[in-house]
Amino acid sequence: MISTFTVIFDANVLYGSRLRSLLMELSLSGLFRARWSADIHREWMTAISNNTGIDVTRLEKVRDDMDRAVPDAMVTGYEELITALNLPDPDDRHVLAAAIRCGASAIVTFNGKDFPVSELTRYGVHTKHPDEFIRDVDGLDPGVVAEAAIADRRHYQNPPLSIEDYIDGIRKAGLPMVASHLDKVRVLLAD
Structure with missing residues (x-):
């Protein structure tokens, strides 16, 4: 049985291959529903390409593998929510918008400070550091x-x-x- 507990992975937790790979394995456990969006994919892929010189086409294969491994992970239809959200960095609004659209309870991110509690609680969302999130998942099973x-x-x-x-x-x-x-x-x- 697949859990209804839903989380959005922020781009920064998908940036590093070691963490991304472990999160993907955990996503297959059924203990939570992993979600992301095209904008989140674009953000982590662009950051890797810019910082390492790895060609984006190589990263597109990783993205496609992720989407195949977790077929219902892609969140769509959140774009109209973006402009109404108030975050310190406007470039993070798409993450919260996707979380709202898919009914996520948490945004798994290294940058909790970028998502003020005062804004997130309005939508029933909170942030979770990936270290804490993975330990919580282990606590479930x-x-x-x-x-x-x-x-x-x-x-x-x-x-x-x-x-x-x-x-x-x-x-x-x-x-x-x-x-x-x-x-x-x-x-x-x-x-």
Whole structure:
């Protein structure tokens, strides 16, 4: 059974491949409904391309894989809500608009300060740091994060990642609590 608890992933949590990959594995758990929009895709893809020089066409394959993996994730029809929203950075309004349109309870983001509580509560939305969000998901189904990490680590074949390198990558992705948790259950991560 798929949960009705819905979250929007902000572009900044989709920017880094390690976090994006783990979130995608967790999205398949059915414990929450992961959502994003074309604008969110465009934002993380543009940022990666601008910062790394990776061609956008390579990133379009990642985007398409994400959309296929979670077929109902794409939020549409939110554009007319954007202008009515009041956020410190007008460029973030599309994220809140998409959250409102799909009935999301939370925006998973590293930048909670960009989404003032006073504005979000009007729409029944709150922010959640990805480290806290992933730990909350594990609290719903203990072991699901370890299972997702096992599946995620299998994607890294060229070169393969050691458990230590995988956990270190999770830590560097801004997830110290998740990394600490995975370190404690590292025996479960072995192939």
